[in-house]
Amino acid sequence: MNYDVIVIGGGHAGVEASLACAxxxxxxxxxSMLAENVGATSCNPAIGGLAKGHLVREIDALGGEMALITDEAGIQFRILNETKGPAVRGSRAQIDMDRYRVIARNTILTTPNLDLVQEMAESLIVEDGEVKGVKSNLLNEYRAKKVIITSGTFLRGVLHVGEIKQVGGRFGEQSSEGLSHALRACGLEMGRLKTGTCARIDASSIDFSVMEKQDGDATPSPFSFRTDRDAFRKTKKQVPCYIAYTNETTHNIIESNFYRAPLFTGQIEGTGPRYCPSIEDKINRFRDKERHHLFIEPQTFENTECYINGMSTSLPPDVQQQMIHSVKGMENAKIVRYGYAIEYDFVDPRELKHSLETKKIKGLYLAGQINGTTGYEEAAAQGLMAGINASLSIQNKEPLVLRRDEAYIGVLIDDLVTKGTKEPYRMFTSRAEYRLLLREESADVRLSGYGHAVGLIDDALYEKVKEKKMQIEEGLQLLQEKIFTPNKEFLAFLESIDEEKISDSLSAQQLVSRKSVDEAKMLLIAPELAKYASYILEEILVEAKYARYVQKQSQEIEKMKKYLKVEIPENFNFKGISGLSKEIVEKLEKFNPPTLQAASQISGITPAAIEILHIYIKISQKKRG
Structure with missing residues (x-):
């Protein structure tokens, strides 16, 4: 009954946390409450998407599992925003959700140092402000040096389907009452959030012929840097999704039943996700829209059951039937599972350090929806970091805290622990100030060093990453050193590849940075690059095109690092600073940080506030000087 680490909850955060620790x-x-539901994808049958795909790649680069499972269980792979810049593209995969769960559970059961028990954590054992273990519903007492809670939507979970309310953490599963009370007893600030899911339809009852077919990419790209790309592209079988639309009849059905919607009657108290609203919320907020997209997604490779992405709801069953039957192609749809909303407790993430350890209880870590996030990817990223940091703490080592300029994971955690959240937090590319440096394809180069240092990336893989980095740098150096002059021969060459002429000397890198230059033209401009693999060429091309912007962002980062070391004078008058909110001034006065670095670690102190503070420190130094 004695362990180094106990992980509570077998969702995506729990899977990554437990595997990392072991x-x-x-x-x-x-x-886990149900052993067979370890790794279950409770909502949509997909992994990744815009910004979320970045998180999955970063999890993989650090040695996590999500990308590998996705590559094995994936049934359709697409690059979203492919026509836009590389910084805002996102990988997304439809998955066979049954297969995903089986792979995740089997990985857990076959990993050395890792035990799985089907029980419910009822309370925490806390002594002198430090967690010492867990008591279960079966009266078992498990002792550990560290405890990681990844409880998902199970803390005092309540399900809503129309007027019907039912206690549960997921449909058909119990909620966790005791653990929620235990966290409150620890003095942690808690709140209430809401999320939901849509109905599932018997695929044989859908007329796909009247819908828009949406195929995967012709040459699918795997999520994991550890997956063999060539073999993956040759063997991966994909299935299509379909697009349908709501219509005026659908909207009228929903609108005429607002009075029965738990979201509007006051039955639901928790705050829902702003960027993934229920269909009734969409109709209420965007009544002027003639239609809304619905993505009909297969839940397994056999496509026996479909998920209606875009129609999350907690309306009564009879209303769900009417609105689904009003959609073209689903007139005869048979509902296998009705949609529902779920309310649950979460802990204010400002109660956490950047390591995801709670400030009030030593050795207690939180990850996933308990911290106010929504999404498999956000949960998995936190689970991995909590697992790594709990393990590092056992080894008496400093925690791994990723900076905002290093990873989307760094942005995610920094946002949570410094700003908190009043609604389910979802990752977007717009949240990252340095997203040009945080592209999906560079995740391994950026982060595998950390994964290797903590023991989650082996030597052989890390050598491959270093080789990749070296080849990209070699290719870029070649482009920078290769200079062209506007002589007759070169101007004729430019004309032959349909490129504008030049009037001054320029490097191959400058030429490649043109919008019109693709990979094929780059190889004509610098045939020496042909020795590199296609994925290396892709990165060389992107780096060459955005070299000026990358350099600018890198300079900004170095500037930020430099001035974070700036000392704040004693008895500094924070109230005299224009542009700081009253709340920020109160926090600065309360904690009286000695440096800008220390100020940046205070919950609620934003990067913009740090910049303003830096300016005023410089002004005060000039006055004194």
């Missing part, structure tokens, strides 16, 4: 040499216990 692989870093800790005797680990994963406690």
């Amino acid at each position: 692989r870093m040499g800790n005797k680990t216990l994963l406690i």
Whole structure:
């Protein structure tokens, strides 16, 4: 009954946390209510998307599991925003959700140092402000040096289907009452959030012929840097999704039943996700829209059951039937599972350090929806970091805290622990100030060093990453050193590849940075690059095109690092600073940080506030000087 780490909850955060702890040499216990639901994709049958795909790649680069499972269980792969800049593209995969769960559970069960038990964590054992273990509903007492809670939507979960309310953490599963009370007893600030899911339809009852077919990419790209690309593209079989639309009849049905919608009657108290609203919320907020997209997504490779992405709802069953039957192609749809909303408790993430350890209880870590996030990817990223940091703490090492300029994971955690959230937090590319540096394809180069240092990336893989980095740098140096002059021969060459003439000397890198230059033209301009693999060429091309912008962002980052070391004078008058909110001034006065670095770690102190503070420190120094 004695362990190094106990992980509570077997969702995506729990899977990553427990695997990381076990692989870093800790005797680990994963406690899950239902062993067969470890790794279950409770909502949509997909992994990744805009910004979320970045998180999956970063999890993989650090040695996590999500990308590998996705590559194995994936049934359709697409690059979103492919026509836009590389910084805002996102990989997304439809998955066989049954297969995904089986792979995740089997990985857990076959990993050394990792035990799985089907029990419910009822309370925490806390002594002198430090967690010491967990008590379960079966009266078992498990002791551990660290505890990671990844409870998802199970803390005092309540399900809503129309007027019907039912206690549960997921349909057909119990909620966790005791653990929620235990966290409150620890003095942690908690709140209430809401999320939901849509109805599932018997695929044989859908007329796909009247819908828009949406195929995967002709040459699908795997999520994991560890997956063999060529073999993946040759063997991966894909299935299509379909697009349908709501219409005026659908909207009238929903609108005429607002009085029965838990979202509007006051039955639901928790705040829902702003960027993934229920269909009734969409109709209420955007009544002027003639129609809304619905993505009909297969839940398994056999496509026996479909998920209606875009129609999340908690309306009564009879209303769900009417609105689904009003959609073209679903007139005879048979509902297998009705949609529902779920309310649950979460902990204010400002209660956490950047390591995801709670400030009030030593050794207690939180990850996933318990921290106010929504989405499999956000949960998995936090689970991995909590697992790594709990393990590092056992080894008496400093925590791994990724900066905002290093990873989307760094942005995610920094946003949560410094700003908190009043609604389910979802990752977007717009949240990252340095997104040009945080592209999906560079995740391994950016982060595998950390994964290798903590023991989650082996030597052989890390050598491959270093080789990739070296080849990209070699290719860029070649482009920078290769200079062209506007002589007759070169101007004729430019004309032959349909490129504008030049009047001054320029480097191959400058030429490649033109919008019109693709990979094929780059190889004509610099045939020496042909020795590199296609994925290396892709990165060389992107780096060459955005070299000026990357350099500018890198300079900004160095500037930020430099001035974070700036000392704040004693007895500094924070109230005299224009542009700081009253709340920020109060926090600065309360904690009286000695440096800008220390100020940046205070919950609620934004990067903009740090910049303003830096300006005023410089002004005060000039006055004194």
